[in-house]
Amino acid sequence: MAATRTNIMVCGGTGCLATESEKVMKNLELILKARGYDKEATIIKTGCFGFCEQGPIVKIEPDNVFYVKVGPKDAKDIIDEHIIKGRKVERLLYVEPTEKERIRTQHDMPFYKKQLRIALRNCGLVNPEDIEEYIALGGYEALGKSITEMTRDQVIDTIKQSGLRGRGGGGFPTGLKWEITMKQNSEVKFIICNADEGDPGAFMDRSILEGDPHSIIEGMAIGAYAIGANKGLVYIRAEYPLAIERLTIALRQARDMGLLGENIFGTDFSFDITLKYGAGAFVCGEETALINSCEGKRGEPNYKPPYPAVEGYWGHPTCVNNVETFANIAPIITHGAQWFASIGTEKSKGTKVFALAGKINNVGLVEVPMGTTLREIIFEIGGGIQGGKKFKAVQTGGPSGGVITEKELDTPIDYDSLLGIGSMMGSGGMIVMDETDNMVNIAKFYLEFTMDESCGRCTPCRVGTKRLYELLNKITSGEGTMADIDALKQLAYLVKDGSLCGLGQTAPNPVISTMKHFWDEYMAFVKDEDHPRGEGRYVAKNKIGVRT
Amino acid sequence: MIKSLDDLRKIREEHQNKINLRQHSENGMNTIEVLVGMATCGITAGARETLNTFVEELGKQGLSNTKVVTVGCIGYCHSEPTVQINVPGKEPVLYGNVKKERVGEIIEKHIKGGQPVENLVLHMNFERT
Numbered sequence: 121m122a123a124t125r126t127n128i129m130v131c132g133g134t135g136c137l138a139t140e141s142e143k144v145m146k147n148l149e150l151i152l153k154a155r156g157y158d159k160e161a162t163i164i165k166t167g168c169f170g171f172c173e174q175g176p177i178v179k180i181e182p183d184n185v186f187y188v189k190v191g192p193k194d195a196k197d198i199i200d201e202h203i204i205k206g207r208k209v210e211r212l213l214y215v216e217p218t219e220k221e222r223i224r225t226q227h228d229m230p231f232y233k234k235q236l237r238i239a240l241r242n243c244g245l246v247n248p249e250d251i252e253e254y255i256a257l258g259g260y261e262a263l264g265k266s267i268t269e270m271t272r273d274q275v276i277d278t279i280k281q282s283g284l285r286g287r288g289g290g291g292f293p294t295g296l297k298w299e300i301t302m303k304q305n306s307e308v309k310f311i312i313c314n315a316d317e318g319d320p321g322a323f324m325d326r327s328i329l330e331g332d333p334h335s336i337i338e339g340m341a342i343g344a345y346a347i348g349a350n351k352g353l354v355y356i357r358a359e360y361p362l363a364i365e366r367l368t369i370a371l372r373q374a375r376d377m378g379l380l381g382e383n384i385f386g387t388d389f390s391f392d393i394t395l396k397y398g399a400g401a402f403v404c405g406e407e408t409a410l411i412n413s414c415e416g417k418r419g420e421p422n423y424k425p426p427y428p429a430v431e432g433y434w435g436h437p438t439c440v441n442n443v444e445t446f447a448n449i450a451p452i453i454t455h456g457a458q459w460f461a462s463i464g465t466e467k468s469k470g471t472k473v474f475a476l477a478g479k480i481n482n483v484g485l486v487e488v489p490m491g492t493t494l495r496e497i498i499f500e501i502g503g504g505i506q507g508g509k510k511f512k513a514v515q516t517g518g519p520s521g522g523v524i525t526e527k528e529l530d531t532p533i534d535y536d537s538l539l540g541i542g543s544m545m546g547s548g549g550m551i552v553m554d555e556t557d558n559m560v561n562i563a564k565f566y567l568e569f570t571m572d573e574s575c576g577r578c579t580p581c582r583v584g585t586k587r588l589y590e591l592l593n594k595i596t597s598g599e600g601t602m603a604d605i606d607a608l609k610q611l612a613y614l615v616k617d618g619s620l621c622g623l624g625q626t627a628p629n630p631v632i633s634t635m636k637h638f639w640d641e642y643m644a645f646v647k648d649e650d651h652p653r654g655e656g657r658y659v660a661k662n663k664i665g666v667r668t
Numbered sequence: 669m670i671k672s673l674d675d676l677r678k679i680r681e682e683h684q685n686k687i688n689l690r691q692h693s694e695n696g697m698n699t700i701e702v703l704v705g706m707a708t709c710g711i712t713a714g715a716r717e718t719l720n721t722f723v724e725e726l727g728k729q730g731l732s733n734t735k736v737v738t739v740g741c742i743g744y745c746h747s748e749p750t751v752q753i754n755v756p757g758k759e760p761v762l763y764g765n766v767k768k769e770r771v772g773e774i775i776e777k778h779i780k781g782g783q784p785v786e787n788l789v790l791h792m793n794f795e796r797t
């Protein structure tokens with residue numbers, strides 16, 4: 121029998137599956153077999169490569185040749201030309217839009233050049249349904265090292281010193297959260313992975329779960345050891361069937377190998393994970409609502425404090441972390457806190473995964489070191505704006521964030537700098553808008569979302585988001601007056617200040633930030649004959665958006 | 669069942685071959701490349717067997733700093749199968765008439781020993797592009 125000399129990696133992420141990568145894979149298999157080369161080349165279904173715009177992706181290893189937009193009909197040429205005769209199939213190579221050059225390897229593509237993949241380290245590299253591949257790449261060593269060679273304090277210290285902050289949006293220091301949960305005096309504790317991912321346009325967590333589910337299991341097990349939990353939950357939205365399937369397979373494999381269950385690595389640490397399905401409500405991503413939902417109650421948030429770390433799932437101390445946060449844990453244990461802390465900016469360490477969407481050429485998933493500028497992400501990695509149009513703004517932080525304009529594109533990205541320019545890191549959604557987008561409509565789009573998603577528990581959010589939406593509707597239909605603009609502004613602050621949870625507290629942000637940066641566009645809708653430019657008694661009480 | 673870090677490492681070793689082909693050293697600087705010409709004339713002359721022998725032997729000997737790549741026709745049909753060895757920092761060496769029986773010698777002398785197998789070398793004025 122001939123040894124395998126080639127791996128044909130076919131993307132099996134949701135994006136590529138939607139563009140027929142399943143058929144590509146079938147055809148490759150059939151033709152490979154028909155030609156009698158199925159011993160020499162192996163086809164491997166991987167997770168997401170991130171380059172969704174150009175999918176389906178097929179990568180040939182060890183040649184490191186990267187094919188894009190591969191259709192089922194291209195399978196024949198890949199086998200007959202590349203696998204059998206060693207000739208690259210030129211027409212399937214990626215063409216760099218600005219230079220018009222065909223690029224052979226993943227390494228040389230601008231989309232990948234500036235990326236640094238920690239959380240996505242195995243996405244596109246391994247078969248997510250095969251635990252042996254994960255282990256062959258060093259998987260579960262961090263877990264073994266943690267529970268056999270490190271004390272709980274040492275694990276927590278390492279995470280603290282690494283500077284890792286929560287990737288779910290809030291940016292709370294992960295090591296500190298673990299320490300608080302660890303210090304709680306309780307027999308029973310829980311660790312929960314938040315895989316609700318409700319931001320429109322965001323798919324970071326889904327891709328990690330689909331492409332490398334074992335990294336989450338490993339991260340959770342390390343966290344469980346550190347805080348003293350024996351049971352973990354993954355709260356995952358039911359709209360992610362592929363992620364659920366891969367995670368279920370991964371959990372079974374980990375149990376079979378003894379990496380979950382009783383006496384892991386021969387120690388007295390026991391841990392297992394169960395899945396809880398969410399029904400796709402944005403508010404259920406908020407940790408207290410999430411816990412209520414896990415308990416079978418309505419997905420409504422509670423007042424904090426007490427924080428879940430003190431009183432969470434069924435009243436027990438519970439540590440809730442995001443998917444991407446967990447994906448970073450094993451590499452930190454393996455390579456050390458210093459290594460992680462050497463990446464990023466002063467207050468934000470490591471990398472961040474962003475889902476690029478909207479009017480951008482390379483729609484897809486990217487992971488960059490903190491401190492990379494928005495301009496680099498949008499124009500170098502993202503390949504600029506579609507159709508050669510002009511950039512207008514980018515929304516980070518999803519419906520909780522704000523718009524960032526051209527003049528702030530050189531801001532190095534981290535938690536604090538984004539807050540400083542009126543937006544936020546959020547979970548990593550990045551929606552790019554071009555010159556043809558109307559910003560009042562954008563604000564309306566987000567308000568429609570938060571209005572629908574408001575759980576109704578507190579009045580400012582339930583009624584406020586609806587009224588904000590109605591005002592925006594009136595304004596965009598040309599019926600608005602300066603009084604409406606003034607009301608919009610005041611109500612925005614009222615909802616922000618008065619709401620119970622993060623949903624309402626941040627829902628007006630898109631309104632506030634578009635008013636600040638695109639006041640003209642609001643004015644263009646308003647025909648107030650008495651006060652054509654917004655002067656007079658309608659000048660807002662708040663400084664935001666006031667034209668001088 | 670994994671009961672210790674050693675158990676885990678054993679499994680890691682056992683399955684190393686599954687992912688070897690996909691691991692590229694940081695910038696590919698230390699990898700010795702073995703390029704095998706796989707054009708029609710090469711295949712007729714036995715290039716596929718040569719190629720498979722390289723993959724098998726290098727795998728068997730655990731030479732993980734090597735990478736076997738198939739390439740197209742380079743126009744030396746008279747001397748097929750052709751094999752080119754690229755050692756980082758050195759001029760590429762092109763071999764002709766590399767039947768599978770000669771593979772062992774190239775691995776032993778050139779890849780492991782750093783000395784080209786002179787009697788197989790195709791002496792062309794060879795500029796690496």
Ligand SMILES: Cc1cc2nc3c(=O)[nH]c(=O)nc-3n(C[C@H](O)[C@H](O)[C@H](O)COP(=O)(O)O)c2cc1C
Nearest residue numbers: 286287288314317318405406407441442445622623
């Ligand atoms: C309305 C709302 C939605 C949220 N949605 C998510 C979500 O989808 N995923 C997530 O990880 N965190 C979400 N969060 C943040 C969580 O409440 C919590 O801070 C986070 O899961 C903590 O994990 P981390 O420290 O690892 O970031 C949301 C918060 C709010 C207020």
